[in-house]
């Protein structure tokens with residue numbers, strides 16, 4: 001868990017100042033996280049990156065009441081209403097291919113699963129058009145704008161802002 005999180009946080013993160021990490025047991029994982037990082041040769045937090053810790057809304061209600069206030073994405077700046085369970089949403093569709101991947105060698109199985117995950121990501125990307133038609137164009141535009149131009153001021157239109 002530590003290695004995968006910090007490997008991701010150190011990949012192509014230039015210009016990103018804040019990362020929200022959601023994990024089912026964040027209330028436990030985050031307790032000694034900094035000690036584990038400082039004590040490791042392999043783990044590193046980018047210097048200018050602020051980490052925010054959350055538990056997805058799907059799992060937060062199974063925790064103690066104190067966890068809700070501390071880790072619910074609803075109460076974390078930038079968190080909004082997210083389930084934080086993106087990877088788990090793939091389990092059910094990936095189960096459909098388990099019969100065909102069961103007999104494969106490890107590398108072949110990884111490639112097939114990667115292909116299906118890439119297909120899922122592609123479908124999410126092309127489904128953005130449906131979201132635009134559903135009337136959430138402004139919110140989506142703001143999200144894309146903040147991703148493309150993280151240092152610009154709010155209120156300028158997508159494609160009309162330049163990085164400052």
Ligand SMILES: [Zn+2]
Nearest residue numbers: 027063064067
């Ligand atoms: Zn908890």
